[in-house]
Amino acid sequence: MAAKSTAIIQMHHVDKHYGELHVLQDINLDVQKGEVVVLIGPSGSGKSTLCRTINRLETIDSGEILFEGKPLPQEGKELAAYRAEIGMVFQSFNLFAHKTILDNVTLGPREVLGTPKEEAEKEAMDLLARVGVAEQAHKVPAQLSGGQQQRVAIARSLAMHPKAMLFDEPTSALDPEMINEVLEVMVGLAKEGMTMVVVTHEMNFARRVSNRVVFMADGQIMEEGAPDEFFDHPKTERAKDFLDSIRGH
C-alpha cells in the first residue's frame, strides 16, 4: 500500500447518528490519489451516508475527514469552494430540469469558476461528445433517456475539473440496456487516473477497474481488499452471505 501521505481522502474514526441509529461507526478509510474504491454492502448499511460525508452533504458527529491533508471546511464560501473540487454523481441524475443539457454543464464553470461563456460552452461540447451525448446539447433533461442523463451528469461534474469524484449507485436507476454505456464512461475515467469512490453492486466494473473493494454492513467497514480477492474469497460471513444474495443464490 502507498505511503499514508499520498492519501487524498482520509477518514479517521468517523461516527454519525441519525437519532438513535448509529449509521457510521468508527469509519477509517484512506483513498490514495488515482485510486478507485468501490463501496459495497446491503441496503441501509450506510454506503450513501459515507459517500455523502466526503463532500459534506452530510455532517459527521465525531472523528475527522481530511482532503489533501486539510480538514473539510465547515460551511460558507470555503465549503462551496471545496465542493467544487469534488464531483458527485447521484443515483437519480439530478440534472437541472429547467436548463438545456449544455447549460447544465456550463452552469458550474460559469457561475463558480467564472469561465467566460464561449470557453465554457466549447469545453462543455467537448465533454458531451466524450460521453456520447453531443447531439442532445440543446434538449432538456426530460427528453433524454436515463443512461443519457447520467452521462450528462458525469460531464457536468467533469466540467469543474474535480480532483476526485463520488458516485452513489450511478447505474441503479437505469434500465439494464443502459447500464453499460454509463459504466464505460466511468471505466474511461478510472483509466485516466481519476480518484473515485463508487457505491455500486456492479461486480464486473469493480473487478475491471477498482483497486479496492470496501464492504460495509450495519454502519461498519467489515472488510476490504483487492476486488478479485474480495469477490472470490470473502473473509467474513456477512460478506459471503451478501455476495450470495446479489449473485442470486
Added chain:
Amino acid sequence: MGVGEVVAEFGGVYVSSLLSTWLMTIVCFAGGLALGVLVTIMRVSPIKPLRVVGDFYVQVFRNIPTISLLVIFVYALPYLGLLLDYRTCLIVCIILVVASFASENFMSGINAIGVGQIEAARSVGLSFSQIVRLIVIPQALRTTVLPMTNLLIATLLTTAIGSQVPLTPPELTGMVNYVNARSVAGISAFVVSAICYAGTALLLGFLGNKLDKKVRIVR
C-alpha cells in the same frame, strides 16, 4: 336606466375606472410577488429565526380578510401617527395579503423541485444565494404560472374593496355607487362593472394558460 344608457352616459368614467382597477391590480400583484419572493426566501433560508418570521407572516396575512386589514389601516394607523392616503392604504393591504398567497404558491413550486437538484447544485459548488437565484426561483416561477394566474385574478377582484374608501377616480365597484348617486341606473351599473371584471379575468386566464404552456418545465 338600461345598460346601454349607462354606458352612453358614464362610458368615459367607466373607462377611467377600469383603467384605475387595472393599474391597481398590476401594482398590487407586482408588489405582492416581490414581497412574496422575499418572504419565501426567508422561509427556505438556513437561518431559523428568518424561517419562523416568514412562516408567521404567511399565517397572519393569509388568514385575515383583506377588508378587515383595510379597516385597521384606515382607522388604526392614524392613531399611531401614520397617515397614509386611502389609495396607499388599499394598495399596501392588498400587497400584504397577495404576498402571503404568492409565497404559498412559491413554496409548492419549490417543493416540486426536489432535494436532488439542490444537492447537485451544492455539489457543483454553488452558494446558497446562487442556488436560490439560478435554480430555485426560475423553476418555482415557471411551475407556478397557473396558480399565480389565479392569484392575479383574485387580486383583480380584491381591488373591489376599494369601493369602501373614497377614491378618485373610483375603481369598478366604487363606480356603481358613483353612477347610482348621479342617476337611477340601479342594477345596470352593477352589470357594466361585472362585465368589465369578467372580461378582464377571462383575458388573464387565457394569457396565463398560454404562458404556462410556453414555460412549463417537462419533468
